[in-house]
Amino acid sequence: MNGLAQPEAVDISAFRRPPAQVMRLARMGSAHPTRLSFLRVVLRRMVAEGWRFDRPVWQMDAKGVGRAVYRAIGPERTYSLVAFAHDLPDHLRSDRVIATAWDATFALFDGTPDADDLDRLAANVPLQEAGRVSVKELALSRANRSVRLFGHVVERLSIGQQPDLAEIEAVGYLMRTTAVYGSGKFGAADRAMIADRPELAGPFRAEMLSVWLTRAFTVDLAEHIARAKGGDAAMRLDKNLRKRLGVGNSTGLGMAPFLVRHPVLLNNWMQAREEALARVRAQECAAPASVAGLRAALAAAQDNARTWASAHPVQQAKLVDLRRDLTLIEAALKRFPTGERPWNTLWLWGEANLTLEGQEALLAMMLEPHGALIDDLAETMSTDEAAAFAINGSIRVADFRADLQARYGWALGRDYTAPADLARFWYVSEEKLEPRLGERFVDEGAALEQPLGIGRLAAELASDLADWPGEDTLAAFLLAHPEHRLMARRVQQSARHPYAEIQDNLLAADMLPIDILRCKLAFFGASHFDPRSDKWVRISLYKGEAFPDDLATP
Amino acid sequence: MTDTHHGHDRVTLSRNETESLCMKAARGAGFSWGLAEEVGFATGWLAAQGMDGASALLAMLTRKMPRSAIAGTPKAVPGHWQSLDDSPLCPIQLGVALSDRAAIEGGPFNQVTLLDPVDAPLLLLPFLVRAAQLSQRTLTLDWQGGRQVITPDGLFNRQAACGWIGQNVLAMKITTASTVSAGALLAEPTRLPSILASTMNGLGAIALKTTVPATNASRSGAGSATTDND
Numbered sequence: 001m002n003g004l005a006q007p008e009a010v011d012i013s014a015f016r017r018p019p020a021q022v023m024r025l026a027r028m029g030s031a032h033p034t035r036l037s038f039l040r041v042v043l044r045r046m047v048a049e050g051w052r053f054d055r056p057v058w059q060m061d062a063k064g065v066g067r068a069v070y071r072a073i074g075p076e077r078t079y080s081l082v083a084f085a086h087d088l089p090d091h092l093r094s095d096r097v098i099a100t101a102w103d104a105t106f107a108l109f110d111g112t113p114d115a116d117d118l119d120r121l122a123a124n125v126p127l128q129e130a131g132r133v134s135v136k137e138l139a140l141s142r143a144n145r146s147v148r149l150f151g152h153v154v155e156r157l158s159i160g161q162q163p164d165l166a167e168i169e170a171v172g173y174l175m176r177t178t179a180v181y182g183s184g185k186f187g188a189a190d191r192a193m194i195a196d197r198p199e200l201a202g203p204f205r206a207e208m209l210s211v212w213l214t215r216a217f218t219v220d221l222a223e224h225i226a227r228a229k230g231g232d233a234a235m236r237l238d239k240n241l242r243k244r245l246g247v248g249n250s251t252g253l254g255m256a257p258f259l260v261r262h263p264v265l266l267n268n269w270m271q272a273r274e275e276a277l278a279r280v281r282a283q284e285c286a287a288p289a290s291v292a293g294l295r296a297a298l299a300a301a302q303d304n305a306r307t308w309a310s311a312h313p314v315q316q317a318k319l320v321d322l323r324r325d326l327t328l329i330e331a332a333l334k335r336f337p338t339g340e341r342p343w344n345t346l347w348l349w350g351e352a353n354l355t356l357e358g359q360e361a362l363l364a365m366m367l368e369p370h371g372a373l374i375d376d377l378a379e380t381m382s383t384d385e386a387a388a389f390a391i392n393g394s395i396r397v398a399d400f401r402a403d404l405q406a407r408y409g410w411a412l413g414r415d416y417t418a419p420a421d422l423a424r425f426w427y428v429s430e431e432k433l434e435p436r437l438g439e440r441f442v443d444e445g446a447a448l449e450q451p452l453g454i455g456r457l458a459a460e461l462a463s464d465l466a467d468w469p470g471e472d473t474l475a476a477f478l479l480a481h482p483e484h485r486l487m488a489r490r491v492q493q494s495a496r497h498p499y500a501e502i503q504d505n506l507l508a509a510d511m512l513p514i515d516i517l518r519c520k521l522a523f524f525g526a527s528h529f530d531p532r533s534d535k536w537v538r539i540s541l542y543k544g545e546a547f548p549d550d551l552a553t554p
Numbered sequence: 555m556t557d558t559h560h561g562h563d564r565v566t567l568s569r570n571e572t573e574s575l576c577m578k579a580a581r582g583a584g585f586s587w588g589l590a591e592e593v594g595f596a597t598g599w600l601a602a603q604g605m606d607g608a609s610a611l612l613a614m615l616t617r618k619m620p621r622s623a624i625a626g627t628p629k630a631v632p633g634h635w636q637s638l639d640d641s642p643l644c645p646i647q648l649g650v651a652l653s654d655r656a657a658i659e660g661g662p663f664n665q666v667t668l669l670d671p672v673d674a675p676l677l678l679l680p681f682l683v684r685a686a687q688l689s690q691r692t693l694t695l696d697w698q699g700g701r702q703v704i705t706p707d708g709l710f711n712r713q714a715a716c717g718w719i720g721q722n723v724l725a726m727k728i729t730t731a732s733t734v735s736a737g738a739l740l741a742e743p744t745r746l747p748s749i750l751a752s753t754m755n756g757l758g759a760i761a762l763k764t765t766v767p768a769t770n771a772s773r774s775g776a777g778s779a780t781t782d783n784d
Binding site for chain 1: 565566567568569570571585586587588589591592595602624627628630647650651653654655656657658659661684688746762764765766767768769
């Protein structure tokens, strides 16, 4: 794609950050979205390919109850968001995954739905988990209104006034999704069915497209209700205000195990980002346009930090760090670029002078003006997990032990008997099959622990391997010790995937699940990370990005 | 939760759903997590071939669970694999043990290997296909009244495979060659199979054994406890 721009002659390995630095929860929990984040990749591709957008169905009553269809029409294929708007009594409005009714429900349809498809979806999509979709659907989701902002916007527009900027910035979205399901959930198409389509080859692109079209729907719905209410007096939302609206998302613990369960995928996300940083750092000089792009990225980061609020003490402290660091970066950029390899000089300055928040923000800023150099890496972030699944049992136990020592040294130093080292356990609740985190020495259910304490699993594997003859095969060991099979697979997968493991103890008393959530959500492209506890967060998607009618009209 | 889809006689699960359901059921029945992942792989692979491995799994677990779902661990005697106990060979433990040895010199794919009766042999097929791919050998399986040939690129005889559906136990002999033997090797495009809703519900009930009953404390810790009307 951008092969010409790659620094092929330069050995960039010296500019790569090692996994031991990158794969720590404290740093992952400071991740910022970058131009490699999935929603950015989706938007870039649609712009580059000249996608068209329309809204062939809009059947909505005066209260905003009805259905709509939004189409994204690409060069080869069309995708349609089918939206159902409901009349939800306030007492049923819950962001929990265990809710059973929502303000709006959605499916991303593969193609253009006909009347039969719409009837089938109308009978199932509003039920969400309790319904069934089909291989024609790529994603299933739902959203609730921000009662406060939605009401304010409708009220103002209906009397011919624009909403207050301060109100918009305080909330940032008209609706927030509470789950976006893809990849074969509830009967939807398996990922393998769409993975060979270039526009959906990267991770979570169908889900991100669905959310982007949902954002357009939220504004259309507010304008529709305002018009029904105010008639000719009503006005449409100003485009500059509109741009400040994203789609909110409320995410609990359920998302955290994903990164642990998909080590090869996690590696590919991390490795792409780290490769991008290394390419930028390795450049000999800084082109004027890239320097200007960096300054623009700083300005955007400062604007973003200004409107980024959180009531959570952990995040409040991080926001203090971030704002101070952005001021330091602003001062540093006055002298930029200087010296040989100015990007690397800037990066090393950042590592020496900024908090983790500031360092990871600087990373995102440094990637921003380098699309031609790094955007091809977006196509390396997916994986065929089946290809890395089979265990090679022919390896000798002695060699396998050495691999384990070499790659899991971070895990083997602890004995996992101190209460603080195994204070938590991950489990799935019988109710709605929801992932949760328990206190091992307080709560029931530790015998049903999920295998997410990778550090402890590695240590247990090492302990049993120590007593096994080194000349024997791994296959023989695993036949006798099936309880180590999951961990043995991870050890082999990590051979070619250095960023596959979070190098922290996920059972520790002081582990913060929101650090895992933030890393994953940053790769999605989420901003305004706002933890509501150490286990669940609100974020915003697409805030500041274009709307369909900004990109193209049919 | 409403039972909208539970009322139907048959349901088509996505491959992802089949893998996830069968993995959890295997874990609920007593398989280790790593073996349960292999059960997910096997049943998902079968679904992608249009074959209902979920029903084979449920039947096997239902037969075995009163005593032990994981009985039938193989003893890897070169040339003749046998069960360590009086149960027929477990297709999952046997399958991964064979597949793990695909690249071992002098392993089961460098000699004639007899297999004592294998429980739910349909569940063994995905591992033998994987072993043929990993070892880059052609596997010929002979049993009383039938033959299956699996090539190094994973092609197999669909008709012979369908003959294993519903089989409870089957003894067989594996011979290998480095060349493809003649035979009708079919690789048709397939659709995901529909399965009985009772199969899905039966596996779901076993899968539930991996979960922890909710308490008010755990519920409030997982997410928002408020009505979120802000």
